[in-house]
Amino acid sequence: MRVGILGGGQLGRMLALAGHPLGLECVVLEPNPEAPARPVSVQLVAAYDDAEALAELAARVDVVTYEFENVPVAAARFLAERVAVRPPPAALEVAQDRLAEKTCFQRLGIPTPPFVPVHTRADLEEAVARVGLPAVLKTRRLGYDGKGQRVLREAGDVEAAWAALGGAPLILEGFVPFGREVSILAVRAQDGTCAFYPLVENRHEAGILRLSRAPAPDTPPELQEAAEVYARRVLEALEYVGVLAIEFFQVDGRLVANEMAPRVHNSGHWTIEGAETSQFENHLRAVAGLPLGSTAPRGVSAMLNLIGQVPEPAAVLRVPGAHLHLYGKTPRPGRKLGHVTVCADDTATLEARLAALRAEGVAEP
């Protein structure tokens, strides 16, 4: 069976690596001829809106999925007329627009920060009055890794935020005084079966994920349960097939949904070694119509992103329980070049191993 993937970055690479043992060969549509997925997949080098390339992809594969959410919805719909597309293009559409996304959460009874759409300068004033300060002004589309957003702490910040972002469709969201950020990776099979990985605790720096701990420490079962209930509502409402990630703010014992990604997710990379079945394998199992694998954790794990530069591999591999994942990308400041997952049987050992990675100079916040 052949699986088409829109996008050939590191997520496409790790999907392709997970596909080979299952007998699934991945065909990637991706404009960058030196994409991370290239050495492990068949690549069509073309733009996402290239109708000829999309038709060729549809002809060559049995099912199409995506590895990032900013592919044009029109491309996914074009493909869906020719071949199965999973998750459904509607999920892509919702996830691409922060307003649609928050509205979807709200409709499904999933708590969100207060939010108001903003088109004009006058809208913004009114939105600030309704939401209150502090608040966050965000572009509705194409934001990732903290890009396209400004925090408004006082009335004087409004002008500069509007100057930076005004013109694009915007959303103003109430600032959530959260204790930590957590995410859930959920997966739904074609027969409707759902499975959930344990909540992950995420630490960001300058808007980029740096460190995930899984299962998230100090997580009462009610929190996991709430996350699963919310994720299931989204999966079922969208008739979703594949892996879905939802990021939450945790405020005391409550979850407030921040955003979702209709794909495998950086906060799920730990599952390669840290869970019975990786998010990449489970995504492929789902889209290929196979039974899901167990999402149970194996011990405890932490995942460190390698950003901007790659440490000496030996420095990582010297640390017990550490696993290196490089993406074959050219180093550039702020670029995700790889990650390290470190596993252990218990939290104390895990923290000692994280300290050993720090001592080896492997970056960590």
Place this chain on the structure above:
Amino acid sequence: MRVGILGGGQLGRMLALAGHPLGLECVVLEPNPEAPARPVSVQLVAAYDDAEALAELAARVDVVTYEFENVPVAAARFLAERVAVRPPPAALEVAQDRLAEKTCFQRLGIPTPPFVPVHTRADLEEAVARVGLPAVLKTRRLGYDGKGQRVLREAGDVEAAWAALGGAPLILEGFVPFGREVSILAVRAQDGTCAFYPLVENRHEAGILRLSRAPAPDTPPELQEAAEVYARRVLEALEYVGVLAIEFFQVDGRLVANEMAPRVHNSGHWTIEGAETSQFENHLRAVAGLPLGSTAPRGVSAMLNLIGQVPEPAAVLRVPGAHLHLYGKTPRPGRKLGHVTVCADDTATLEARLAALRAEGVAEP
């Protein structure tokens, strides 16, 4: 870093899959243009004795290794004049000849069955007299999966065995009335550090490995210790770098060495999910000069070879803890097409899962 591999079968495929996360790209020299390793590596399609192709391989990589032991030693030596070759060609030479192999074991104080080289019909008579019956007549070279051998149970069997195998250099070995077959996977790094996986219990059928259980059930620590002592002697005597497999007959509480393979081995496939670091990753770490990873098991595992035909993937994946590995090969009777590893926390659960695989029609002796 680039790693050259002589051979592009399933072992090359799994090495290449393990290499990508470490930032190691594999370049495979292999005559079959549809080799299992092809979709995940760069392939040079050429014969193993093609000097031009060997020179190109040497020029394109930093180190060369092999994935099966029947590549010409001359090719390995040709390469060794141009680029690092690990394990050393001398290990290949010893493993290719059953007489050299048994002599090496004997010299290192590792128990073997009695053995005598056989060149002529007269030699064979004399060898039978010395070794006694039952005995096994084997070709010294190119035997694998039970090919190139005949069991002599009584004097009347000598004639037919000679008719079948006579002409090639042979070895007559005493038949070992063994309780079971076990193997050890050992690995040595460039700095001389050695690590050992737990002994594996292997069940063959018609000379082909069908089922491995790891760690081998009912294994007293002395047996593991003996295997490690023997393996370390071979690793150190050959100044070996990489993974080495040694197969033993277990006779009561003793180990009798049968053969070795200077490469990753079918009885080590369980390590992908069942050990902290897979044999494939550890082989690459060793040949690339990186620190070794832990060889500790994660729970208990069993590995089933998929021979001649491939079951429905869903039938395998429905069973909890089961992991499918297909090699992308065309089905043919007796051909290894893939394997299934099933993992569990304890032996009872493992056996129940093996029974579930049997119920799903996944082949098992």
